[in-house]
Amino acid sequence: MKFDPRAGEDTLWRYADALAVPDLGLTLGEGRTPLIRASAEGEDGLLLKVEYASPTGSFKDRGAVTLITLARLLGAERVVADSSGNAGTAMAAYAARAGLRAEIFVPGGTSGKKLEQILGHGAEVVVVEGSREDTAEAAAARVKETGAFYASHVYNPFFHDGVKTYALEIFERLGAAPATLVLPAGNGTLVIGAHLGFTALREAGLVDRIPRIVAVQAERCAPVAAAYASGATEVPPIRPGPTAAEGIAIAAPARGPRMLEIVRETGGMVITVSEDEIAAAHATLAARGLWVEPTGAVAYAAARRPMPGTAPGEIVVAPLCGSGLKASL
Ligand SMILES: Cc1ncc(COP(=O)(O)O)c(C=O)c1O
Known part of the structure; x- marks a missing residue:
């Protein structure tokens, strides 16, 4: 992959050299979302990528x-x-x-x-x-x-190829790979896309390691977490309960085995958050001016817990992946 961001280009086509499809001029101004501190004080190393600022309200x-x-x-x-x-x-x-x-x-x-x-x-x-x-x-x-x-x-891998720009933007902004990416996981497009991006950056010699990838599921619909905990390489379908995190309520994720490979290869893990944690994270974000849909609070709900294996001050990045204007608790 060539990593040669186009100067002055404020769309995803900034990374045209790194993408598998040519720039045919199709854009709504996607990409280049802000990376902000989680809080004015505390949660020092935790950065939030404001994906809900995307044209249609999600990554x-x-x-x-x-x-x-x-x-x-x-x-x-x-x-x-x-x-x-x-x-x-x-x-x-x-x-x-x-x-x-x-x-x-x-x-x-x-x-x-x-x-x-x-x-x-x-x-x-x-x-x-x-x-x-x-x-x-x-x-x-x-x-x-x-x-x-x-x-x-x-x-379709061309979808994941576009999502890899999530990683390219984080790298461009930080000038390095963060220690950990905390990502919501339903069908796994963000898990697979972010991993693809950091893998390409490593192959290009721009980073020496891929961040630890921590995938997060809602406790009530957690087939990948169950498979991870049992050491399995396949993801048997589960019978889900109702969850406010509708965007990740996938009981039989077709790309489940790939998600398991990614978290294991990167030294990450799959964890779950309860409905109460999702609601509390949603309320904390709202109190700080950040209005996400319930699914958009899932990664933050996990990332604000003490994360095993993360040293104090290490950079952890979580996305605010969907807009609160589309769905509420
Ligand atoms: C807001 C939001 N976050 C996260 C996800 C999870 O993405 P994926 O299913 O690709 O893991 C979705 C999927 O629709 C979503 O809408």
């Missing part, structure tokens, strides 16, 4: 811009995606910007604001009553039937 814009660029490159006119919300809103917005028709499959119970946003961008919404996996199956069936481009954030 998913990083992957949507590269994946929809790929769809354009391949001459697609129509895209299909399945999502529990934020990936769907991002895909709908970028498809609209690229002049492509979009059909977004969402599970029943997806927050009203996210549906409003998807519809507002002119996409068709198909609500699938059933599990998140049923939604994915319905989308895959539509792709087979219509020949549309499957804009899957779960399976």
